[in-house]
Amino acid sequence: MAVMKFGGTSVGTARAMQQAIDLVVREKKNGTPLVVLSACSGITNKLVRLADSAGLGSLDDALALAREVRLHHAGLIDELVKSPELKEQLFARVEEYVARLEMLARGIDIVGELTERSRDSICSFGELLSTTVFAAVIREQGHDAEWVDVRKVMITDDNHGFARPIGEICRERTDSVIRPLLEAGTIVITQGYIGATLQGRTTTLGRGGSDLSAALFGAWLDDNAIQIWTDVDGVMTCDPRLVPEARSIRIMTFSEAAELAYLGAKVLHPDTIAPAVEKNIPVWVLNTWHPDAKGTLITNDPERLSGMSYGGLVKSIAVKKGQCIINVRSNRMLGRYGFMGELFGAFSRHGVSIEMISSSEVSISVTVDDKSFSDELLQELGALGQVDIEHRVATVSVVGDNLRLSKGVAGRIFSSLRDVNLRMISQGASEINVGFVVEEKDVETAVNALHHEFFSGEETAGIFEKPAGNP
Ligand code: ADP
Ligand code: ASP
Numbered sequence: 351m352a353v354m355k356f357g358g359t360s361v362g363t364a365r366a367m368q369q370a371i372d373l374v375v376r377e378k379k380n381g382t383p384l385v386v387l388s389a390c391s392g393i394t395n396k397l398v399r400l401a402d403s404a405g406l407g408s409l410d411d412a413l414a415l416a417r418e419v420r421l422h423h424a425g426l427i428d429e430l431v432k433s434p435e436l437k438e439q440l441f442a443r444v445e446e447y448v449a450r451l452e453m454l455a456r457g458i459d460i461v462g463e464l465t466e467r468s469r470d471s472i473c474s475f476g477e478l479l480s481t482t483v484f485a486a487v488i489r490e491q492g493h494d495a496e497w498v499d500v501r502k503v504m505i506t507d508d509n510h511g512f513a514r515p516i517g518e519i520c521r522e523r524t525d526s527v528i529r530p531l532l533e534a535g536t537i538v539i540t541q542g543y544i545g546a547t548l549q550g551r552t553t554t555l556g557r558g559g560s561d562l563s564a565a566l567f568g569a570w571l572d573d574n575a576i577q578i579w580t581d582v583d584g585v586m587t588c589d590p591r592l593v594p595e596a597r598s599i600r601i602m603t604f605s606e607a608a609e610l611a612y613l614g615a616k617v618l619h620p621d622t623i624a625p626a627v628e629k630n631i632p633v634w635v636l637n638t639w640h641p642d643a644k645g646t647l648i649t650n651d652p653e654r655l656s657g658m659s660y661g662g663l664v665k666s667i668a669v670k671k672g673q674c675i676i677n678v679r680s681n682r683m684l685g686r687y688g689f690m691g692e693l694f695g696a697f698s699r700h701g702v703s704i705e706m707i708s709s710s711e712v713s714i715s716v717t718v719d720d721k722s723f724s725d726e727l728l729q730e731l732g733a734l735g736q737v738d739i740e741h742r743v744a745t746v747s748v749v750g751d752n753l754r755l756s757k758g759v760a761g762r763i764f765s766s767l768r769d770v771n772l773r774m775i776s777q778g779a780s781e782i783n784v785g786f787v788v789e790e791k792d793v794e795t796a797v798n799a800l801h802h803e804f805f806s807g808e809e810t811a812g813i814f815e816k817p818a819g820n821p
């Protein structure tokens with residue numbers, strides 16, 4: 351059995367949804383799949399804006415967004431559903447959801463406050479709607495399929511916006527709600543990204559969280575594959591939007607994939623890998639539009655990795671934009687202890703996560719998300735030393751197994767970047783990444799130069815391939 355997760359672009363239009371349905375039906379020959387869906391592309395962004403507008407008292411904007419959500423799904427139904435009766439039923443279901451959405455918006459507007467709890471409720475409608483349409487259409491096309499409200503199964507803590515599942519309960523619920531359906535040959539269609547607390551309050555796992563939902567279900571069901579279907583040909587040597595020549599990576603280790611995701615490659619949610627590692631389940635990243643292309647296999651299976659991963663190969667380049675550098679300079683650092691403790695304590699008290707660190711005897715530089723820190727944090731840091739901030743920078747990381755052990759990689763990285771102003775450099779003892787910071791305006795030059803250095807030769811053909819569909 352496999353878990354098949356389809357991202358927003360793979361269900362966002364009638365053509366995409368039909369393609370995804372065909373892939374699910376094809377997979378059924380290998381065992382009945384569990385299908386985990388995202389919201390249609392763009393819908394979660396609209397819902398986030400809807401919640402913000404309601405919270406800011408712009409009810410008209412919020413209601414206009416709700417209308418857009420209604421129209422999008424009505425359009426999908428109109429194109430995909432044949433029977434007029436079913437069409438009417440589905441229009442009514444969409445109407446019910448959107449009416450609830452509008453009610454929530456009005457409630458928030460009246461109270462004048464948007465809580466994280468109501469934001470999660472609003473954001474959950476994207477997945478509820480996409481799965482409702484998908485399940486109805488696949489059934490109309492003659493397949494045994496059932497829609498399951500994941501909030502009965504994905505039971506989480508109440509950390510709204512970043513909820514995490516309570517493993518034991520979820521596993522039991524997966525066994526009692528989902529497994530029997532699959533064993534009876536019924537395809538299960540459910541939502542990624544959302545869950546609920548034990549008290550039944552809707553939660554979300556964080557943006558991009560459908561990948562994580564799918565991986566968790568893969569582990570709870572002990573599946574033999576987790577398939578992440580998306581709009582690119584697997585995990586690539588760099589974001590193809592930044593580097594048009596990016597190639598598809600045939601195979602990578604769990605740790606490479608996890609590192610790459612944490613360092614900014616949006617193709618996988620960073621927490622996707624842990625559940626797969628726990629049960630040693632291969633993760634496939636596949637292209638909905640080129641289903642027979644090889645995509646990427648993420649595994650620790652030494653036989654499959656043999657000749658494909660080891661040897662200090664650079665596998666990929668990850669970029670995280672929207673960062674800033676905070677530099678704290680103080681003579682108090684020299685030969686004393688405790689300074690770092692105080693400094694990191696301040697970040698921790700203000701809930702700000704540090705991405706990259708570099709230090710000298712008298713200064714320490716860190717990168718953080720540009721939107722994540724407050725004036726209070728800066729004041730606290732100011733008491734420790736002189737603080738300078740540089741906005742609009744990006745972290746760029748070169749990732750690959752055994753990088754540390756392979757000679758000459760750092761030299762190749764930095765000589766290819768001779769025309770770029772490096773704002774910070776960080777190489778930890780980690781053997782799999784080297785990171786640095788550049789101004790956002792230099793990102794494209796930097797990653798294209800690096801990409802050319804590591805991926806333009808023929809020696810790695812077979813590991814890195816031209817993506818399907820590219821000439
Ligand atoms: P989905 O909606 O299917 O979850 P996402 O938009 O979350 O899709 O992720 C796919 C996108 O990730 C791609 O369209 C691509 O632009 C971006 N991306 C960033 N880094 C990489 C990478 N290394 N390999 C492939 N895609 C990447
Ligand atoms: N729909 C959610 C988002 O856009 C979750 C996901 O797509 O993974 O973030």
Ligand code: MG
Nearest residue numbers: 357558616617
């Ligand atoms: Mg995604």
